[in-house]
Amino acid sequence: MSRISTGSPFETALGYSRAVVKGPWCFVSGTTGYDYAAMAMPDSAAEQARNAFATIFDTLRKAGFDPADIVRVQYTIIDPALVEEITPVLGEAMKVALPAATMVVAGLIRPEMKVEIEVTAFKG
Numbered sequence: 001m002s003r004i005s006t007g008s009p010f011e012t013a014l015g016y017s018r019a020v021v022k023g024p025w026c027f028v029s030g031t032t033g034y035d036y037a038a039m040a041m042p043d044s045a046a047e048q049a050r051n052a053f054a055t056i057f058d059t060l061r062k063a064g065f066d067p068a069d070i071v072r073v074q075y076t077i078i079d080p081a082l083v084e085e086i087t088p089v090l091g092e093a094m095k096v097a098l099p100a101a102t103m104v105v106a107g108l109i110r111p112e113m114k115v116e117i118e119v120t121a122f123k124g
Contacts, residue, residue: 004063006055008036019059026065026121030076031055032113045082045114049089052117060121069121070097076104076116086115 003017011018019028033048034041036055042048057067073094077083083103094101099119108116 002063004059006036006059008034009039018055019063021063021065024122024124026060026063026069026123028056028059028119028121030074030116030118031059032108032110032116041110041112043112045077045085046089048113048115049086049093049117052115053089053093056117056119060119063121065121065123067093068096069123070094070099070119071122072101072120073097073099074102074104074118076106076108076118078105078108078114080105082114 002021004019004021005011006018008018016029018031019026021027031052032041033051034055035051042051060067060069075086075090077086108114
C-alpha cells in the first residue's frame with residue numbers, strides 16, 4: 001500500500017492522504033477547487049471543478065494511474081443550481097473514463113467551497 005500527498009496543508013492538518021493505492025486500486029480523497037500554488041479558491045464553480053480535476057489527475061499520475069482508469073466519481077455540490085454551470089467541465093473531464101457517478105447536494109467545510117470531487121480508479 002502507498003500513500004500520495006500533494007503537500008496541501010489540509011492533508012497535514014486533518015490527517016489524511018490525497019490518495020491511497022492498494023493493489024490495482026487508487027482511492028482519491030475528496031478534492032476541492034483550490035489552486036494550491038496560490039492557495040486561492042476561485043469564485044466560479046466551473047473553475048473550482050477544473051482545479052479539482054487538475055489536482056485529481058496529477059495525483060493519479062503520481063500514483064501510476066491515468067484519468068481513463070477512473071471507475072467511480074462522486075460530486076458534492078452546495079446548490080443544485082450549480083449543475084448547469086459545472087456540467088460542461090464534468091463532461092469534458094470524464095468523457096473517456098465514463099465512470100459510475102453520484103452527485104450529492106450538501107454543505108462543505110468552508111463557505112467559499114462550492115464543489116468537491118472524489119474518485120476511485122482501477123488498473124486491471
